[in-house]
Amino acid sequence: MSQVRVAVVMGVSGSGKTTLxxxxxxxxxxxxxxxxxxxxxxxxxxxxxxQALTDAMRQPWVExxxxxxxxxxxxxxxxxxxxxxxxxxxxxxLREARLPLRFVFLHGEQALIAARMQARSGHYMPVSLLDxxxxxxxxxRGESDxxxxxxxxTPARMLEQALALxx
Numbered sequence: 138m139s140q141v142r143v144a145v146v147m148g149v150s151g152s153g154k155t156t157l158x159x160x161x162x163x164x165x166x167x168x169x170x171x172x173x174x175x176x177x178x179x180x181x182x183x184x185x186x187x188q189a190l191t192d193a194m195r196q197p198w199v200e201x202x203x204x205x206x207x208x209x210x211x212x213x214x215x216x217x218x219x220x221x222x223x224x225x226x227x228x229x230x231l232r233e234a235r236l237p238l239r240f241v242f243l244h245g246e247q248a249l250i251a252a253r254m255q256a257r258s259g260h261y262m263p264v265s266l267l268d269x270x271x272x273x274x275x276x277x278r279g280e281s282d283x284x285x286x287x288x289x290x291t292p293a294r295m296l297e298q299a300l301a302l303x304x
Contacts, residue, residue: 142210147222148243149270151250158219160296167215175201189269199227203234223273241299245288
């Protein structure tokens, strides 16, 4: 694979994707993108009302992300993307775009993630949807470009390991 230009930090809501992707963007260095910013207003309202998105609702969202990543990498940018990547099909859409990427999968205990979600404010994703996130998650088994990080690590240690994976 050519040199990695896109670091995709993936996992369920509340796993720390945004925190790690922002830290990567600063340390790597790269442009930080949050996949949540690519959701339509309708999708955000749907989730804020406590309803999970369907795969059909997620499809145009992933297409918008892929198009933006292609534009940025074609222009020579590096990107640190916070992206749930719950479905294998969505990870494959990024791969099929022939983006020079690696995935960093943040995983951990559901109770810890729920506690983190309850402690944060100003996010449209309610804790009540965490069960649906875990139900939708297709763990990246056998995907050679996905590297797991346990969320029990300190943020500094997670960053250190993520940077090592991108070398």
